[in-house]
Amino acid sequence: MSDRLAPAAQQGVLRLGNRAFPPGQPVVMGIVNRTPDSFFRPAVTWDEAAAMDRVHQVIADGADIVDVGGIPAAPGADVDVAEEIRRTAGFIGAIRSAYPDVVISADTWRHETGRAVCEAGADLLNDSWGGYDARLADVAAEFGAGLVCAHAGRQSPRTRPFRVAYPDVMADVLDHVQLLARRALAAGVRSDRIVIDAAHDFGKNTWHSLEITRRLAEMTATGFPVLVSLSNKDFIGETLNLPPEQRLPGTLAATAICAWHGARIFRVHQVTESRQVIDMVSAIRGDRPPARAVRGLA
Amino acid sequence: MLIAAALCPAPPLLARELTGADPVVPELRRACLDAATDLLQSSPDMIAVVGTGEHTRAFGTRGQLDLAAYAPALALDRLDTGGLDGNAGPVPLPLGLGCRLLDEAGYAGQLALHTVSDGASAADCAALGARLAGTAARVALLVMADGSARRGLKAPGYLDERSFPFDAQVTDAIGAGDMAALLTLDADLARDLMATGRPAWQVLAGAVGEQRPASVIRYCDDPFGVAYLVATLSPQHDAIPTPGRERGGDWLDRP
Numbered sequence: 001m002s003d004r005l006a007p008a009a010q011q012g013v014l015r016l017g018n019r020a021f022p023p024g025q026p027v028v029m030g031i032v033n034r035t036p037d038s039f040f041r042p043a044v045t046w047d048e049a050a051a052m053d054r055v056h057q058v059i060a061d062g063a064d065i066v067d068v069g070g071i072p073a074a075p076g077a078d079v080d081v082a083e084e085i086r087r088t089a090g091f092i093g094a095i096r097s098a099y100p101d102v103v104i105s106a107d108t109w110r111h112e113t114g115r116a117v118c119e120a121g122a123d124l125l126n127d128s129w130g131g132y133d134a135r136l137a138d139v140a141a142e143f144g145a146g147l148v149c150a151h152a153g154r155q156s157p158r159t160r161p162f163r164v165a166y167p168d169v170m171a172d173v174l175d176h177v178q179l180l181a182r183r184a185l186a187a188g189v190r191s192d193r194i195v196i197d198a199a200h201d202f203g204k205n206t207w208h209s210l211e212i213t214r215r216l217a218e219m220t221a222t223g224f225p226v227l228v229s230l231s232n233k234d235f236i237g238e239t240l241n242l243p244p245e246q247r248l249p250g251t252l253a254a255t256a257i258c259a260w261h262g263a264r265i266f267r268v269h270q271v272t273e274s275r276q277v278i279d280m281v282s283a284i285r286g287d288r289p290p291a292r293a294v295r296g297l298a
Numbered sequence: 299m300l301i302a303a304a305l306c307p308a309p310p311l312l313a314r315e316l317t318g319a320d321p322v323v324p325e326l327r328r329a330c331l332d333a334a335t336d337l338l339q340s341s342p343d344m345i346a347v348v349g350t351g352e353h354t355r356a357f358g359t360r361g362q363l364d365l366a367a368y369a370p371a372l373a374l375d376r377l378d379t380g381g382l383d384g385n386a387g388p389v390p391l392p393l394g395l396g397c398r399l400l401d402e403a404g405y406a407g408q409l410a411l412h413t414v415s416d417g418a419s420a421a422d423c424a425a426l427g428a429r430l431a432g433t434a435a436r437v438a439l440l441v442m443a444d445g446s447a448r449r450g451l452k453a454p455g456y457l458d459e460r461s462f463p464f465d466a467q468v469t470d471a472i473g474a475g476d477m478a479a480l481l482t483l484d485a486d487l488a489r490d491l492m493a494t495g496r497p498a499w500q501v502l503a504g505a506v507g508e509q510r511p512a513s514v515i516r517y518c519d520d521p522f523g524v525a526y527l528v529a530t531l532s533p534q535h536d537a538i539p540t541p542g543r544e545r546g547g548d549w550l551d552r553p
Contacts, residue, residue, distance in 0.1 A: 075456035162447055162454035162492060163310055163391065165367035207316070207369035214371075241320070 009223025014264060015192045016103045016146045017123035019064065021225075024287035026259060026278045029065035029105060029267040030058025031231065034087040035079075038072045040232045040244045040269055048091060055095055059102060061271035066099075067126055068092055068117075069107030073202070075158045081112045089116040096121030105148075109157050111135035118143035126267075128199055128229070129157040131180045141188030148195045148227055149180035153203020161203050169208045170215045173198045174222065181224055195265060197227040201234050209235035213257055220262035227265035228258040231274075252277045260285065300431040300505045300533055301438060302340035304333035305472060306399065307495075307526035308349055308392035308442035310368045329517035329528040334403040334440065336530040342438035344408040345400060346430045346505075349392020349442040350498045351413025354426065359409045361387055363394025392442035392498070400440065408434070414497040416489075420481045423497045427504025441502045443495025445525025453523020455492040464491055465525040468499060469518055472529050475510040477503035493525070506533055 011023035021027050032054050036046045045051035055066055070087035071079045079087075092104055105124040106117035109132045114125045118139060125140050127133075130152035140147040151173040153164055166172050177196040184194050196219060200209040212219075219226045230236065236250035237243065248270055255266060255274055259281035268274040282288040311317050312327060321327070337345060366373035367388070389397070393411045400409070412430065414423055431437050445468060446461035447454045464487060471479035480503040488496035517528035 076451075160454045160456070163368075165310075165364075165391070166370075167364075167367060169370060205310075205368060206318075207371055211370040238318075 008221040011220070011223060011225065011262070011264070013192055014195070014225045015190070016065065018101050019103050021064070021264070023264070024282070026263070026282055027064045027265045028062055028271055028275050028278065029067045029265055030061070030063030030271045031267060031269050032058065032066055032068050034068060034070045034091055035072050037076055039074060051091060052094065055098070058271045059099060062275040063271045065103040065105050065124065065265070066095060067105040067107055067267055068095070071108070071158070073128065073158065075160065081110055084108065084110065084113045085116040088113065089120040092117050092122050093120040109133055109136065111139050114139040118145050124148065128152065128197070128202060130154065130176060130199065130202070131183070132157055134183070137184045137187040137189055140184065144190065146193035146195060147184050147189050148197050149177045149184060150197040150199040150202065151176045152199050155203040161205055164203055164205060164208070166208065169204065169211050170218055173212060174218060178222060194224060195227045196222065196224040197229065200228070200230055206235040206238040209233070210239065213254055216258050216261035216263060225264040226262065227267060228263045229267040230254045230258065231267060231269045248273060256281050299435060299437060299535065300507070301342060301436045301535070302337050302533070303439040303441060303502055303505065303511070303531040304337050305441045305443060305502065305527060305529045305531070306330040306333055306396070307444045307528070308395050309444065309524060309526070310391060312395050313363070313365055313398065315372060316365065316369055323521060326517055326526060326528070330399055331402055333516055333528050333530050334399040334405070337438040337440060338403050338405050340438055341436065342407065343436040344410060344434040345405060345438045345440055346410040346412060346433070347393050347396035347400070347440045347442065348412050348414060348430065348498050348501050349390060349396065350416050350494045350496070351390045351392070352415065353413065354415040354418055354422070355413055357389045357393055357411040357413070359411055361389035361411070363391065363398065364388035396440045396442045414501050416494065416497060418497045420483070420485070420500045423500030424481060424504030427501040428507065430501070431505040431507070439502060439505050441498050443498035445493050445495060445527060447492035447524040449520045449525060450523035458491055460487065461491050461525070464488070464493060469515070469527055472513055472527065472531070473515055475513050475531065477506045506531065509534060
């Protein structure tokens with residue numbers, strides 16, 4: 001193990017919107033795409049009514065956070081700021097009206113979009129592209145929102161990794177996300193609203209994503225709450241040689257490992273299955289009691 | 299004098315262990331090995347391996363390819379990740395891959411490793427090629443170079459339609475032995491298309507010089523949206539020196 005692994009810093013309470021999540025209470029973030037072209041089940045929530053149905057479903061299934069995105073990660077047709085806002089801000093406002101207490105996250109790298117979604121009621125800015133637009137942190141600070149500080153290998157938004165190499169990928173992740181976290185603090189984002197994310201697949205090949213999964217404990221040791229976004233991603237598809245619609249078992253295996261290493265937020269497509277795995281690992285870790293234990297106890 | 303040249307792509311996945319259980323591109327690796335074997339059969343006094351890099355510079359021949367930078371798990375197993383003896387720090391990917399190919403082909407002779415800057419002008423690239431070709435009586439050149447990485451919606455750089463005429467221009471030039479055409483490649487367009495091979499192709503053109511070599515294309519495809527071209531080129535000299543004579547000294551010390 002790397003000598004960078006300092007004694008683990010204490011994990012604290014994570015505050016998002018009106019909610020407070022203590023350590024040991026993992027949080028599920030349900031993905032709701034407002035795009036016609038995402039990689040997993042493309043376009044199923046492109047229609048706004050279908051998207052709202054999806055929100056009702058993920059909340060009913062046990063999601064604590066709803067993550068709304070208007071732009072797929074892969075390259076494709078340009079989605080400008082106005083279109084991104086059109087896809088997300090009004091919809092986030094509708095979620096806020098329907099669910100006053102649910103945590104709403106917006107998946108964006110742009111500060112203009114960040115401002116529009118915070119005005120509409122978003123509580124968390126999920127910047128998967130690693131601080132590409134530094135002003136996003138200012139927006140989070142201004143609105144008292146949370147901020148996800150991610151590592152995308154310094155790639156521009158919506159680009160694919162091309163022969164990326166790291167002397168030590170986890171060291172690079174730790175350096176970058178902590179740099180972003182310090183900048184967020186300096187910009188005025190509250191320390192209990194800062195989350196870090198290694199961003200599997202972003203600026204990484206499959207071997208790199210497997211490595212950060214194996215070594216995720218080095219991230220949780222920083223004391224910052226760790227978000228993992230693993231759901232049906234290419235590193236799982238390549239590891240098991242399976243298309244997106246067959247990646248659930250692989251997703252759950254990776255989810256279990258990350259939960260074991262102390263990840264706090266899990267960004268997922270399949271909420272029910274993920275929630276079960278996360279709760280099971282929590283119980284194995286000793287963070288939560290079994291739901292009902294009578295075996296040998298009667 | 300240049301007696302033979304081979305052109306191979308330099309994607310990380312050329313290293314067999316990086317693609318996991320599935321060999322993925324065995325025919326590409328086979329074509330590259332055949333091209334490297336062709337070089338050996340020309341009985342060179344020295345083989346120069348050239349690839350595009352950040353700077354134009356020579357590398358020690360005892361350096362290793364650092365595959366762990368692409369697949370950390372390979373370092374966990376302490377696998378042999380290099381293609382050469384010794385441990386003198388990592389060499390850039392194209393050079394390391396080239397050395398592995400030569401190792402695999404059974405080459406144990408004199409070697410020179412050189413990167414050419416991704417920003418180098420055509421004239422500078424050609425001058426480097428001419429210099430490398432002059433460092434021994436019988437020089438073979440292994441050029442590790444890739445075409446556009448923007449040849450499809452799933453390509454690393456997404457789709458840019460300009461990729462197709464650009465890569466066709468390169469393939470045609472190599473196929474026809476038309477080195478002058480390689481020297482006219484548009485460097486800015488190449489950069490836009492993520493065609494990292496542009497400077498290395500121009501080193502090849504400079505090494506071949508004025509004449510028109512015979513060529514064999516062994517592989518030309520883009521299975522992942524990146525243009526891979528494998529070829530061997532045989533310059534047609536009037537008087538190629540006999541193997542074993544007029545051996546050059548250390549090429550790095552020569553003017």
